[in-house]
Each structure stands twice: as C-alpha cells, then as structure tokens.
Amino acid sequence: DxxxxxxxxxxxTETGTPVTxxxxxxxxxxxxxxxxxxxxxxxxxIHYSYGVKDTDKGEVSDGYSVSRSKTEDFLLTLESATxxxxxVYFCAISDPTSGPYNEQFFGPGTRLTVL
Amino acid sequence: xxxxxxxxxMESNEEEPVHLPCNHSTISGTDYxxxxxxxxxxxxxYVIHGxxxxxxxxxxxxxxxxDRKSSTLILHRATLRDAAxxxxxxxxxxxxxxxxxxxxxxx
Numbered sequence: 001d002x003x004x005x006x007x008x009x010x011x012x013t014e015t016g017t018p019v020t021x022x023x024x025x026x027x028x029x030x031x032x033x034x035x036x037x038x039x040x041x042x043x044x045x046i047h048y049s050y051g052v053k054d055t056d057k058g059e060v061s062d063g064y065s066v067s068r069s070k071t072e073d074f075l076l077t078l079e080s081a082t083x084x085x086x087x088v089y090f091c092a093i094s095d096p097t098s099g100p101y102n103e104q105f106f107g108p109g110t111r112l113t114v115l
Numbered sequence: 116x117x118x119x120x121x122x123x124x125m126e127s128n129e130e131e132p133v134h135l136p137c138n139h140s141t142i143s144g145t146d147y148x149x150x151x152x153x154x155x156x157x158x159x160x161y162v163i164h165g166x167x168x169x170x171x172x173x174x175x176x177x178x179x180x181x182d183r184k185s186s187t188l189i190l191h192r193a194t195l196r197d198a199a200x201x202x203x204x205x206x207x208x209x210x211x212x213x214x215x216x217x218x219x220x221x222x
Contacts, residue, residue, distance in 0.1 A: 035212075042202065043159065043212040058209065090158050102147075102206065106158030 003027050004107035006091050012113045019078040021110050023091030025071075032074040033058075033092040033104065034066065036085075043090065049074055050096075081114045088112075119203045124217045127193045135188040135216055137203030142183050149204040150177065150188045152197075153215070159202065162188065193220045 003026030013019050023032060030051050035043040035058075045058030047066040055066050063085060065077045078085055091107040120138040127133040139148065150162040163170055163177045165186070170177045176189040190197055202215040 040214065042214045043210075045209055045211075048209075059211075092158070103149075103161045103164070104151075104159075104210065106160065109156075109158055 004091060004093055004105060006089075006107040006110045008110060009108065010111045012115065013081055014115050015082055016080050019081050019112065019114075021076045021089055021091075021112070023074045023076070023107060025074075025093045027093060027095070027105070028071060029093040029095045029105075030071070031094040031096055031102070032068065033094075034064070034074065034076045035090045035092065036060065036087040037090060037109075038087050046076065046089075081112075083114050086112060086114045118211060119205055119213055121201075121203050121213065121216045123214065124219065126219045126221060127190075128221050129195060130192050133190040133193045133197070133218065135190075135201050135203075135218065136185065137187070138185050139203070139205045140184045142205050143207065144183075146205045146207045148177070148179060148183075148186050149206050149210070150175070151202045151204065151212070152199040153202070154196075154199045159212070162201070164206075193218075195220050195222065 005024045007022045033048040034046040037043045044060045046064050049055045049068045067075045089110045092104040094102050094104045147164050149164045151159040152162050153159040163172055163175050165177045165179050178187045198220045200215040200217050202212045204210050
C-alpha cells in the first residue's frame with residue numbers, strides 16, 4: 001500500500017471554528033490532492049498541488065484553503081467550518097513521471113462532522 | 116474533461132463474470148479512461164486504465180469501444196471481495212468521479 005496517512009481520522013467540531021486536516025506521504029510523489037465525498041455526489045476535487053508551494057483550485061474549493069511547504073505534507077484548512085462541510089475527506093497522491101495516465105493513490109479518509 | 120455515465124447499481128452471482136458499462140460520449144482523443152473502485156469505508160483504489168485498445172491486468176479487463184464513446188470493465192470471476200462502488204473516469208486534467216456503480220455480489 002502507498003504510504004499515505006491522514007490525521008485526524010475523525011473529528012467533530014462546531015460551526016465557525018477553524019479546522020486543519022493533514023495528509024502525509026512517504027512516497028515522494030510530487031502531486032497531491034484533496035477530495036470530499038458526500039452521498040449522491042461521489043468524490044469531488046477541492047484543491048490540488050503539483051509541488052511545494054504550487055497549488056490550485058478544484059471543482060469545490062470555496063471555503064477551503066491549502067498549503068504545501070514540504071513535499072510530504074499537504075494541509076487542508078477550513079477557516080470557519082460550516083455544517084455543509086460535514087463530509088469524508090480523502091487525500092490522494094500521484095507520480096507524474098509514472099506516465100500520462102496519472103494513477104492516484106488514496107489515503108484512508110478523514111470523517112469530519114461540523115455541528 | 117468528459118463526464119461519464121454509469122448505472123447506479125448492479126448485481127452479480129459469485130464466481131460469474133461481471134460487465135460494468137460506462138458511457139463517455141464526449142471523450143476527447145487523448146483522454147484516458149480510468150476505473151477505480153472503493154470498498155466500504157476505504158479510499159478508492161486503482162483498477163485499470165486504457166486509451167484505445169483493450170487492456171488486461173490481474174484485477175480486470177477493460178474493453179473500449181472502437182469509437183471510444185463507451186467502455187466496459189470486466190471482472191472475470193466475481194468474488195465477495197469485489198463488492199464495491201466502481202467509478203469510470205475520463206481523465207485529461209482532473210479526475211471527475213461521479214457516483215459510480217455499486218456492485219453487489221451474491222453468494
């Protein structure tokens with residue numbers, strides 16, 4: 001299995017509080033991604049990173065920010081959590097040198113509940 | 116990136132072949148077709164990918180229509196461990212997962 005960990009694995013927080021989710025990889029893959037998964041929507045891309053300090057927005061980026069100061073870590077921050085951000089969050093990594101098809105490896109997920 | 120259409124759910128008997136269809140009628144010539152699956156309470160995992168020709172690996176086969184507007188993931192002998200949600204993705208710049216097909220395997 002690809003070395004991807006997510007922390008915390010579960011979190012309950014209140015509306016209006018800041019939340020940071022961490023994705024850590026030991027594969028030295030350059031690309032990293034954050035997705036959210038909600039019933040009826042499948043997985044949707046929030047933000048992605050093509051390298052240290054190189055990030056961009058995905059399909060559902062409003063209300064989220066990211067940072068990548070090291071190859072191995074990709075942080076997702078909810079500046080002021082809302083109930084609509086209750087979801088399961090998945091981190092993924094990929095190695096662009098492996099080919100143009102860009103196989104992604106996923107972490108175990110973080111279940112976030114915003115009350 | 117082209118969107119894909121899949122049936123919401125399918126059933127299969129254990130040890131029988133399963134054909135999971137996917138329509139991607141707006142696919143471009145250089146878009147790869149990916150299949151991922153997600154077991155309960157886990158992140159998605161890669162199954163197979165292809166561009167134009169049919170592909171085989173240890174997990175499955177991928178049959179791509181000649182016009183590339185559809186493809187079929189083939190599990191040759193379904194096992195109970197194959198019960199999962201299967202996602203068909205047309206990839207150019209980003210992965211759009213959609214809601215996938217939930218496969219139930221009947222013992």
